[in-house]
Amino acid sequence: xxxxxxxxxxxxxxxxxxxxxxxxxxxxxxxxxxxxxxxxxxxxxxxxxxxxxxxxxxxxxxxxxxxxxxxxxxxxxxxxxxxxxxxxxxxxxxxxxxxxxxxxxxxxxxxxxxxxxxxxxxxxxxxxxxxxxxxxxxxxxxxxxxxxxxxxxxxxxxxxxxxxxxxxxxxxxxxxxxxxxxxxxxxxxxxxxxxxxxxxxxxxxxxxxxxxxxxxxxxxxxxxxxxxxxxxxxxxxxxxxxxxxxxxxxxxxxxxxxxxxxxxxxxxxxxxxxxxxxxxxxxxxxxxxxxxxxxxxxxxxxxxxxxxxxxxxxxxxxxxxxxxxxxxx
Numbered sequence: 001x002x003x004x005x006x007x008x009x010x011x012x013x014x015x016x017x018x019x020x021x022x023x024x025x026x027x028x029x030x031x032x033x034x035x036x037x038x039x040x041x042x043x044x045x046x047x048x049x050x051x052x053x054x055x056x057x058x059x060x061x062x063x064x065x066x067x068x069x070x071x072x073x074x075x076x077x078x079x080x081x082x083x084x085x086x087x088x089x090x091x092x093x094x095x096x097x098x099x100x101x102x103x104x105x106x107x108x109x110x111x112x113x114x115x116x117x118x119x120x121x122x123x124x125x126x127x128x129x130x131x132x133x134x135x136x137x138x139x140x141x142x143x144x145x146x147x148x149x150x151x152x153x154x155x156x157x158x159x160x161x162x163x164x165x166x167x168x169x170x171x172x173x174x175x176x177x178x179x180x181x182x183x184x185x186x187x188x189x190x191x192x193x194x195x196x197x198x199x200x201x202x203x204x205x206x207x208x209x210x211x212x213x214x215x216x217x218x219x220x221x222x223x224x225x226x227x228x229x230x231x232x233x234x235x236x237x238x239x240x241x242x243x244x245x246x247x248x249x250x251x252x253x254x255x256x257x258x259x260x261x262x263x264x265x266x267x268x269x270x271x272x273x274x275x276x277x278x279x280x281x282x283x284x285x286x287x288x289x290x291x292x293x294x295x296x297x298x299x300x301x302x303x304x305x306x307x308x309x310x311x312x313x314x315x316x317x318x319x320x321x322x323x324x325x326x327x328x329x
Contacts (some may be wrong), residue, residue, distance in 0.1 A: 001032075001033055001034050001228070002033045002034065002141045002142050002219065003034045003138065003139055003140050003141045003142070003172075004029070004033040004034065004035045004036070004140065004141070004142045004143070004144065005035075005036045005037075005038070005134070005135055005138050005140035005142075005143050005174075006022075006026060006035070006036075006038075006143070006144055006179075007037065007038040007039070007040045007043075007080075007134060008037070008038075008061065008063040008065075008124045009039075009040055009041075009043055009044045010037060010039055010040075010041055010044055010057040010058040010060070011044050011047065011057065011197070011206045012057070012197040013060075013197075013208070014061070014064050014207070014208050014209075015195055015205045015206055015207050015208065016032060016185055016195060016207075016208065016246070016276065017185035017186075017194060017195030017196065017205075017206075019068060019208060019280075019283075020183035020185050020246070020249045020304065021183060021185055022179065023065070023068050024048045024068070024183075025071060025179060026065075026068075026070060026075070026111075026324040027068055027069040027182045028180075030070060030071060030074045030075040030270065033142070035074075036075075036076045036078070036132060036138050036140070036311075037065065037070065037075055037076065037077045037078075037304075038078055038079075038080050038178060038308075039058055039061050039062060039065075039077070039078070039080060039138075040080045040133045040134065040311040041055075041057075041058045041077050041079060041080055041081050042080050042081050042087070042130065042237070043055075043080070043130065043131070044262060045121075045123060045129065046121045046123045046124050049312065053180060057140050057249055058079060059289070059291075059297065062077065062079070062297065062300075062301055063287050063290040063291050063297055064208065064283075064287055065077055065289060066142055066286070066291060066300055067131035067283045067284075067286040067287040068208075068257070068283055071301070072300045072301075072304055074309045075304075076304045077130055077300070077301070077304040078304040078305045078307070078308035078309075079301060080134065080303075080306045082309075083137075083305065083309050083312050085133075085137055085309070085312035085313055085315070085316040086130065086133050086134060086137065086312070087130070087133075088316055089133035089136065089137055089312075089315070089316055090126075090129050090130040090132075090133040090162070091129075091137075092133075092163075092319060092323070093129040093130070093133050093159055094126055094129040096159050096162055096166075097128065097129055097132070097155065097158075097159050097162075099101065099328060101128075101155055101158065102125055102126065102128060102129075103125075105127075105128055105151060105152075105155065106148075106151055107127075107152075108124055108125055108127070109202055109329050111124055120246070124222055127322045128152055128155050128156070129159075131152050131197070131257065132152075132155065132156040132159045132160070132210070135153075135156050135174050136156065136159075136160055136171045136172070136174070136309070136315065137311070137312040137315045137316065138309070138311055138312065139171075139172040139315060140172065140174045141172060141174060141175060142174070142175055143174050143175070143176055143177065144176075144177050144178070144179035144180075145176050145177075145179070146179075150176050151177075153174060153175075154176075155172065157176060159172050160172075160173050160174075163286065163319075163322075166206065166322050167319075167322040167324075168322050170318055171315075175204075176307065183245060183246070183248070183300050183306055184216065184245055185242070185245065185246060185249075186219055186238065186242040187199055187204035187205065187247075188203070188204040188205075188206070188221070188222040188223065188242070189201065189204030189217065189221075189222070190202050190204055190223070191222075191223055191238035191239040191242040192238050194279050201220065204218070204222075204223075205218075206218060206276060206280075208280050208283055208284060208287070209287065210280075212277050212281075215273055215276055215277050215280075216270075216274075216277070217272070218272045218273075219243075219246070219269045219272055219273030219276070220269055220270075222239060222241055222243060222269055222272075222275070223239045223244075224237075224239040224243075224265050224269075225237055225239060225240065228264070228265065230257050230262040230264070230268060231246075231259050232244050232255045232258075232259040236308065236314035240265070240268070241255070241257075243268050243269060243272045244258050244259055244268070244272075246272050246275070246276065247271060247272040249277055250272075250275035250276060250279050252280070259306075265276070
């Protein structure tokens, strides 16, 4: 059973695209591998500037991960900042990666360019070192990533190879793997763009915590087209295709089969909205139960934190011994 690591930042509410595109596969995948899911709150510090927000968002994300179906007795769900080995190994990683390697990272170039008139955190530059620590601490064999994250796995492997060459075989070399294809969920107001927290408006986003009336309203206002024909064609009818894709993901019926059942847009919008409501209602209920019971939520997190800390401490100790650091007295 492979050791698999997937992480998520606590930045904003979880939406339908996050769930159908990734989290639903985390839930099914927890029985197919030895899975570790980190809530990487330290990474979120590169964009966090106000006090009192990050802890609340971290707790809410933890509740959501359990609400969607992650089992703490099966999947190891942990909070990055609660495992001090992440920051300790990150410094070793910073001393193992070169300035040139970090300066070539595409994400740093893109993100720093967007903020050229604002404060650019040094954390954006050293981010890959902490991410390498996240991965290597858990002897992860597989890291499911999209194409935009492959460079981070490549630099992690480079760091691990260099460390192993200098100090002896210490770290497992992770492999980037394609995650299972999740549903492709587009913005309801801009069906040519993926549903994203970075959208200009929330009108096209379905958050898992939206109430039923809000979900219905957003689907009724979903952008379609003017020809009135229901058919599955992502190129010429992106709005209709998006509604069919969402309904398909919720019901298990193919989008092409669903298209044959509708002759008008109104019923399609209504059915897609109702299918989403049926999907998210139990998640929303469980989320609010956990948020109303902080003791239980803490208990679930402690299970994952303890399991993660045991593995992380063993790996860090292995790295210290390989380097030859003076043992703690």
